[in-house]
Amino acid sequence: MTVTEPPPMTRALAISYAIGLPLALLAIVFLPVGRLDWSPGWFFVTFLIVVYGISALVLWRVNPVIYRARSRFQPGTERWDRILLALMLPAMVAEIPVATFDAGRMSWSDVPFSIVVLGYVLLVAGIALGAWAQAVNRFFEPGVRIQRERGQHVITAGPYQFVRHPGYVSAIMIFVGVPFSLASWWALIPAAFATAILILRTSWEDALLxxxxxxxxxYARRTRFRLMPGIW
Structure with missing residues (x-):
């Protein structure tokens, strides 16, 4: 069988990601606050850029093809998945401005420092787990589809030994980590919505696979749990 990989990311697209994503992050953190001298926001932005930057460099060394796979939605992505993502992604993005508006401007939430620390622990663990899953799984794409042209096969290495969808476990940890690290209870509302959609996506993707x-x-008979060992 001839294996056909996605085309490489263009230089223009790579540059737009490298510049646009940090600028977008700065915007959604500080525009709701209404000022730039909010130190928790700068710590949050710096933390994400450093940790995701390290993750990106590691993946570039161990599995560079992942950047082709994840740079865009590939043809054949399931229609139902596009609908779920259209619901989930806005909620995921909304977590940050909701949290910063709450914690940086309105001060609605009284979040203990221990919860903030827990939030950053969840972010580190979630990003690390997601990088691990991508490092061992060259078929880790942003959309759900069967990648026949790439010779897709079952991945059982790394975190796939323990749960069938470790990338989604990573995402849930990040969904919860963002409100905690930014000290906002209100941001748990979009986080809960995004998590619920992701759990539904996990179930439908698992059935497709x-x-x-x-x-x-x-593989599913040997590795019993989709997301949480001992539960589901």
């Missing part, structure tokens, strides 16, 4: 990816049903 069972029926259409060779060997996945056997």
């Amino acid at each position: 069972r029926t259409e990816l060779d060997g996945y049903a056997d």
